[in-house]
Amino acid sequence: MFSPESILADFPILDQKIHGRRLIYLDNAATNQKPQCVLDTSRRYYESINSNIHRGTHQLARAATEAFENARNTVAKYLNAASSDEVIFTSGTTGGINLAANILSLSGRIKANDEVLISALEHHSNIVPWQMLCQRTGAKLKIIPCDDNGTLDLDAFHEALKGPVKILALTSISNAFGTVNPIAEMTRAAKAAGAIVLIDAAQSIAHLPTDVQSIGADFLAFSGHKIYAPTGIGILWGRKNLLEELPPWQGGGEMIKEVTFDHTTYNDPPFKYEAGTPNIEGAIALAAAIDYVNRIGLDKIHAHEASLIRHAADAISHIPGIRLYGPADRSGSLSFNIEGLHHYDIGTLLDQMGVAVRTGHHCCQPLMKRFGITGTIRASFALYNTQEEINTFAQSLEKAVGMLR
Numbered sequence: 419m420f421s422p423e424s425i426l427a428d429f430p431i432l433d434q435k436i437h438g439r440r441l442i443y444l445d446n447a448a449t450n451q452k453p454q455c456v457l458d459t460s461r462r463y464y465e466s467i468n469s470n471i472h473r474g475t476h477q478l479a480r481a482a483t484e485a486f487e488n489a490r491n492t493v494a495k496y497l498n499a500a501s502s503d504e505v506i507f508t509s510g511t512t513g514g515i516n517l518a519a520n521i522l523s524l525s526g527r528i529k530a531n532d533e534v535l536i537s538a539l540e541h542h543s544n545i546v547p548w549q550m551l552c553q554r555t556g557a558k559l560k561i562i563p564c565d566d567n568g569t570l571d572l573d574a575f576h577e578a579l580k581g582p583v584k585i586l587a588l589t590s591i592s593n594a595f596g597t598v599n600p601i602a603e604m605t606r607a608a609k610a611a612g613a614i615v616l617i618d619a620a621q622s623i624a625h626l627p628t629d630v631q632s633i634g635a636d637f638l639a640f641s642g643h644k645i646y647a648p649t650g651i652g653i654l655w656g657r658k659n660l661l662e663e664l665p666p667w668q669g670g671g672e673m674i675k676e677v678t679f680d681h682t683t684y685n686d687p688p689f690k691y692e693a694g695t696p697n698i699e700g701a702i703a704l705a706a707a708i709d710y711v712n713r714i715g716l717d718k719i720h721a722h723e724a725s726l727i728r729h730a731a732d733a734i735s736h737i738p739g740i741r742l743y744g745p746a747d748r749s750g751s752l753s754f755n756i757e758g759l760h761h762y763d764i765g766t767l768l769d770q771m772g773v774a775v776r777t778g779h780h781c782c783q784p785l786m787k788r789f790g791i792t793g794t795i796r797a798s799f800a801l802y803n804t805q806e807e808i809n810t811f812a813q814s815l816e817k818a819v820g821m822l823r
Contacts, residue, residue: 420718428453428710430801433440440770442696442807446796447593447621448566448752448776453705456646459706465697470699472672486698487644489705490688496708497638497655498629504661506654507696510542511620512570513526514654515587517691518616519547520667522585522649523691524552527614530556532584535613537562537570537599538788541577542781543710544618548587557584564788568595568744575604579611579797590628591621594782594794596727596748598626605634620644624800625723625750627716636660642700647707653692662809663689674788711801719801726799727752733812743794751798753780759822767818774810 426432429451434441443451443529463485467476469500471486487502508514523527530553534548534557545567552559560583562575575603590601616637619628621638630638637660642651666673666684670693675683711719730752731742740758755761765777778793786793797811 419723422802436772437770442773444797444798445774445776451798453710454705456703460699460703485702489701492705503656506691507654507701508654510641510652511639516547517654518637519551521664523551524665528555528557532557533581534585535560535583536587538564568597583613587616589618593621594780595744595753596751597744598749602633604657642704647704648700648720651697651704664710670694723799729809753794753796761793764818771814773814
């Protein structure tokens with residue numbers, strides 16, 4: 419059985435006190451903390467091989483290029499991609515989804531009155547880019563509703579596929595409620611209906627196995643900082659034949675083969691979609707983070723986190739006036755409110771007790787509106803959290819509620 423206590427020393431930021439209390443960090447759905455090996459990788463890059471990549475003949479350029487492309491291979495293996503050519507480095511999930519939406523918009527594949535299908539559970543980053551695509555193309559945005567448990571209505575989903583759906587964009591796990599969507603099943607249905615499918619894997623990448631060949635989607639995006647890597651680096655995986663057919667979005671260095679004043683010949687994927695100097699250090703550090711997760715084992719991490727979230731739900735469910743959001747088999751995040759109390763006030767008091775949680779709408783305003791609320795308190799979990807921390811969180815929450823009533 420995996421023991422989080424055995425790896426706590428790997429995360430130096432956790433060895434501190436907040437307002438005189440040992441930090442209990444339960445805001446992992448927003449970003450998780452970085453192990454020392456990732457911090458060391460970032461530092462060593464700048465200390466020893468910092469250089470621009472590709473085309474350089476000197477030693478530093480060759481070393482940086484090798485490390486960068488090895489990182490691409492590491493990501494491809496983690497995703498079980500058919501080729502590393504399908505792995506595009508981006509700034510994060512938001513950057514990846516915007517890249518996909520823009521190249522689909524530029525391709526001419528999406529026409530007026532076509533439909534883009536998303537779910538009621540989506541983060542703004544998987545809503546707004548598709549709204550913008552619809553504004554440019556005349557397509558219509560359609561929504562898969564969810565029930566009062568925060569679970570998608572699959573009957574409504576299958577009914578929607580009878581329309582002219584050209585794109586399905588779907589989160590794997592709700593960042594607000596922790597709902598795990600049946601992405602492989604929904605992808606198969608959407609593909610059978612002729613749709614292109616994008617999966618937002620930001621919330622699942624560090625918790626569940628991600629096999630792009632098994633899922634069957636056309637695009638999948640995630641952020642490095644959700645899997646123990648730095649901010650500012652992410653991935654858009656795309657099916658190779660589709661990447662070869664679609665046009666580039668941004669122009670500049672690296673994405674070209676030949677440039678004249680009359681014409682430009684574009685590079686092959688993934689370079690066609692990586693204009694300009696990339697986040698080299700971030701890509702290399704992302705590979706180090708993936709290696710760290712692989713050394714521990716994603717199956718062990720998942721079992722540990724599932725135990726934590728069940729324990730947390732049980733530990734706070736008796737508090738008078740509490741409402742938990744999302745299904746019982748939620749993953750990653752536990753979202754709740756206390757009747758008559760504002761989520762911000764509770765979050766502020768928890769912080770005074772050394773417990774870091776997230777409050778607010780979690781970039782899911784339409785979902786909050788669906789439930790008639792302005793936001794929730796969200797505790798979210800990672801491999802370094804412990805059962806003892808959950809007990810302290812529950813005790814601190816009870817104390818905070820008592821202070822506000």
